[in-house]
Amino acid sequence: QVQLQQSGAELVKPGTSVKLSCKASGYTFTSNHMNWIKQTTGQGLEWIGIINPGSGGTSYNVKFKGKATLTVDKSSSTAFMQLSSLTPEDSAVYYCAKGIAYWGQGTLVTVSS
Amino acid sequence: DVVLTQTPVSLSVTLGDQASISCRSSQSLEYSDGYTYLEWYLQKPGQSPQLLIYEVSNRFSGVPDRFIGSGSGTDFTLKISRVEPEDLGVYYCFQATHDPWTFGGGTKLELK
Numbered sequence: 103q104v105q106l107q108q109s110g111a112e113l114v115k116p117g118t119s120v121k122l123s124c125k126a127s128g129y130t131f132t133s134n135h136m137n138w139i140k141q142t143t144g145q146g147l148e149w150i151g152i153i154n155p156g157s158g159g160t161s162y163n164v165k166f167k168g169k170a171t172l173t174v175d176k177s178s179s180t181a182f183m184q185l186s187s188l189t190p191e192d193s194a195v196y197y198c199a200k201g202i203a204y205w206g207q208g209t210l211v212t213v214s215s
Numbered sequence: 216d217v218v219l220t221q222t223p224v225s226l227s228v229t230l231g232d233q234a235s236i237s238c239r240s241s242q243s244l245e246y247s248d249g250y251t252y253l254e255w256y257l258q259k260p261g262q263s264p265q266l267l268i269y270e271v272s273n274r275f276s277g278v279p280d281r282f283i284g285s286g287s288g289t290d291f292t293l294k295i296s297r298v299e300p301e302d303l304g305v306y307y308c309f310q311a312t313h314d315p316w317t318f319g320g321g322t323k324l325e326l327k
Contacts, residue, residue: 147264147307147318163315197263202254202311203275205263 104128106198106206113212118188122209124181124198131179132156137199138172138183141208150196153181188213217242219308219319227327228298236322238308240289245312252311255284255293258321259304267306268293298324 109123124136138150151162153172160172169192171184181198188211195208218241228234244251251271256264266275268284271291281296295302303326308319 146320147309149316149318161314165315202269202309203266205265208263 104200104204106200106204108196108198108206108209111210111212113214114188115215116189116213119184119186120188120211121182121184122196122198122211124183124206126179126181126200129200131174132176134201136172136174136181137202138170138181139197139199139205140166140194141197142194150183155181185211190214216315217244217310217313217317219310219317221306221308221319221322223322224320225323225325227325229327230298230300232298234295234298234302234324236293236306236308236324238286238291238293238319240291240310242313243288244291244310245288251287253284253286253291254309254311255282256307256309257302257304258307259301262304264307295324 105127107125112120114120132155135152135154137152140148140150149163150166150170151172153160155174173182185192190213193213195210197205197208199205220239222237226234244253253271255268257267258264267278267282271286272284283294285292303324305321305323307321310317
């Protein structure tokens, strides 16, 4: 069965970066695009961007360009999202999702000094 | 960006009732290929969103037939014919027709 296992919660300081991971299993990793989504109480759900694990090609929501960088490691069937120049507004739960159907359990990122 | 407006924001029901949620888009969601990429998700407390309906009216694998999606253009509806306890949570519509993809604000389904 399809599983997306995301990395654990992060407590990070403002101005730093964090790299989240999403390990896929139960399907051919390169056969489906991977989406990343942000969820906050205030802003709800926001689509960050998408990556084609086969080619590495990406497309970003313009709001997250410069903030999020999506990559993959095909050898380990893992997708990554790096968030840079973190501010408290980046505090959220971040999800990876295979296509639109299967979501990981989410990673809580808290940005605080 | 396409704005998806969900109504109502919250819905109180009795088990066995029918529930109906509306999702209105600021632009038509019909893509140039003829498909309409409007999906519905349910997020139960403490869980990730789970896909219920894709492309307006197609039930995802394992989704009970009491969930019915309909609509076209800019107006879409999710109906739950007989609400069961496991249906409670927050429902979101989502569009993947226009970049950036966007979500509705959510509708909380709770018991009266």
